[in-house]
Amino acid sequence: MILLLGGTSDGTDLAVQLEQAGFSVVVSVATxxxxxxxxxxxxHVIEGRMDEQAMCQYILANQVTLLIDGTHPFATIASKTAMAACQKAAIPYIRFERPSSTLDNTLPVDSIDxxxxxxxxxxxxxxxxxxxKTLGEFASLLPMDRLVARVLPTISVITSVENLGFxxxxxxGMRGPFSKDLNKELIKKEQASVMITKExxxxxxxxxxxEACQELNIPCIVIKREKIEYPLIFQKTSDVVAYCGGL
Incomplete structure (x- = not known):
């Protein structure tokens, strides 16, 4: 069985293709x-965060033969946990990650700070x-009255944001995807002078x-991904399916 750590649209699409190709797949999501x-x-989907020990136990108990890490590019703790669990359980780990975008016309930075x-x-x-997830850090480092946050419109998320003082x-509260024009209108509605986002x-x-920031002539600050040394990484679903077929 393949254990796929999901939580992104990319990961879900990969799971669908693996199922269609005849592989037994269970997708693990955090929320x-x-x-x-x-x-x-x-x-087949399971819910809940697993630490290294729990993940290793799940792998052994369910005869998982391959772990595919399809978590969000910024879910670095989950990736590091998965790599350690795979090493302990002696099964292959592969990283499936959406490709990076060019950061032209942005202010790229390495951290929230x-x-x-x-x-x-x-x-x-x-x-x-x-x-x-990281709004608490922004709220502690920036003037609260200057902030507007775009987040998923779920009860748990909205409640957590309100608890931070927003x-x-x-x-x-909106769910993407967002077009350039919709981004522009949302930014204009708040009369924002700068955007902070992630790579x-x-x-x-x-x-x-x-592109929306460019057309509105406001800075777009982009927090870059942490560089992690993965043992094996793919950026195309077809390559992952081919790899699985060769095992």
Missing amino acids: DYGYRLTKEKVS EACQIAKKIPGTIYLTTGS KAHQIQ SGPAGGLKEKI
Whole structure:
């Protein structure tokens, strides 16, 4: 059996193709939201975060012969955990990751702290499209009254954002994908003077965010991915399916 760590549209699409190719696949997702979206397309889905020990136990108990890490490019803890579990369980690990986008016409940075240092110096509203998990860091490093965050419109996410101190008018609860024009309208609505986002790649709509900022003539600060040395990495679903067929 193949264990695929999912949570992204790319990972779900890969799971569908693997099932269609005749492989036995179970997709592991961290949240109820991810579970519901994945279950619409994939037969076998499990929910819940696993540490190294739990993941290793699951691999051994369910006779997993291959782990495919299809988590978000910024879910680095999950990737490192999976690599360690695979090494302990003595099974192959492969990374399936959406390709990076060009960062032309952006202000690329290596960390949230660096992004905040730049944004602080730009007067006006700071528009965050970085997801909800790291909003607490932004709230601690930037003036709260200058922030607007775009997040998934689920009860758990909205509640967590409100608990950080964000008011209703500072929260845009929406699910992508977002076109360039929609990005522009959302930015204009908030009269934002700078956007902070992540190097999420084409599937994460980075190109459309950058283009929207360009046309509105506002800076787009992009937090780059952490560089991790994966033992084996693929960026095309067809290559992963071919690799699985050769095992």
